[in-house]
Amino acid sequence: MENSVIKEEIVIVGGGVAGLATALALKRVGIKSLVLEKANELRVTGAALALFSNAWIALESLGVAEKLNPFYKPYESVKVTNVANGVSQETNFHKQGVEGLAIGPRAVHRKALLEALLEELPIDTVRFSSKLRSIEKTEKRQDDDSFGVIVHLEDGTMIHTKVLIGCDGVHSVVSKWLGLKDPVHSGRCAVRGLGVFPEGHGLKHEAQQFVDRGRRFGIAPINNEDVYWFVAYQSIPNKDEEMAKGDPKVIQKTILESVSGSPQVVKDVIQQSEMQSLSWAPLLFRxxxxxxFGPLSDGTITVAGDAMHPMTPDLGQGGCASLEDAVILGRHIGNSYIRNGGMISQEDLEVEIEMYVKERRWRTAGLITASYLSGWVQQSGGGGIRSSSRTVGWLMKFLRDSIFYKMIFRRLGSFLHYDCGKLPTGST
Ligand SMILES: Cc1cc2nc3c(=O)[nH]c(=O)nc-3n(C[C@H](O)[C@H](O)[C@H](O)COP(=O)(O)OP(=O)(O)OC[C@H]3O[C@@H](n4cnc5c(N)ncnc54)[C@H](O)[C@@H]3O)c2cc1C
Structure with a gap:
């Protein structure tokens, strides 16, 4: 049987937050794209995610914020409790507001976010069960009608395209093809889940964290019934291998055992978890x-989301930055499209994509660094700290409780309150 050959002007690989948001940004500027997703439906691994004000600004530009707004209230504060001595500190997000804006994060169901983006796209935008296998770039031609990139799918399909955007996550085939160095393991892992309390959980609408040596547990009530939770911890080799197999019962049991000394609320949310919501992940970053300095683009091939900037989740910024990417990339491609009277001009687009990359490099490198340092301090340093002297342990605790939570954490607001701007209007 002959393999099918398709032509599409813009192909996006990956139908996660970055891929769907990018497709929507392009749609808003009048450009049709095709999203290739390897799964046979939307992947909602992770249950929920915290979206900070930078993400809401991007969602506003994409025209979907108002769909989610009524269901997700911002937190006014985050309470951090030191499990060892029971002492809590509270950070009030309202006080950090820029021009009176509340900038507290909101925990949002992943499914709701992805569906809100998908609903805005033409029905045939996402092609499920379509796994990218390899990429080929043909010789550059002078005419603008060149479909110079060939995308090969696992099922043998070949797609000829002018623009390829890799939103294929942390193990991106597109970023590998560009020559970007692989992400590295932070030495920590995380488990996430959604605790469901049909009778109501009775918790205050605030984010809570419980920090312990080498471990940090987070609780984020989403509405009256659902509570998103995560635990990030220093790798435990044998147990991680078991949890990596993905059996939710094993994940739940292992995590419950590891939090035996934690407050009851922690155990309750784990116990009440929807089984299919439980997931384990190693924490990787680039x-x-x-x-x-790395190759983030090659002509009209580029990357967005985790494919560009995988980061540890310690500031809850991976998904938020993916939404920023989508708007900024949409703006650059849109500018070129509008300038060229509703056509794709290869050379002009190459310049705009380079500008997109330039705009993203330092911002996302800053987020990766801040996330990593924040995780390191909050979890009392790296693996070596656990076995080192009491003085080092005390120093790390001082850094975490007195410097990080009291001074740095409070000031992170303005860094996270990033305005990615609007999409251009006037497209065809
Ligand atoms: C423990 C943890 C907690 C987190 N908490 C937060 C948080 O609170 N807030 C936040 O903003 N971020 C958070 N993040 C980060 C966030 O989950 C990611 O940054 C975000 O999902 C990235 O979106 P993406 O679309 O780039 O990648 P993904 O969500 O990974 O989507 C990639 C998509 O590409 C598809 N794909 C992959 N390879 C191929 C292929 N070859 N062909 C076709 N399709 C392919 C996949 O199936 C997938 O659907 C967290 C991450 C972790 C691990």
């Missing part, structure tokens, strides 16, 4: 210097 070295920031690889993002600053």
């Amino acid at each position: 070295y920031p210097w690889n993002v600053i």
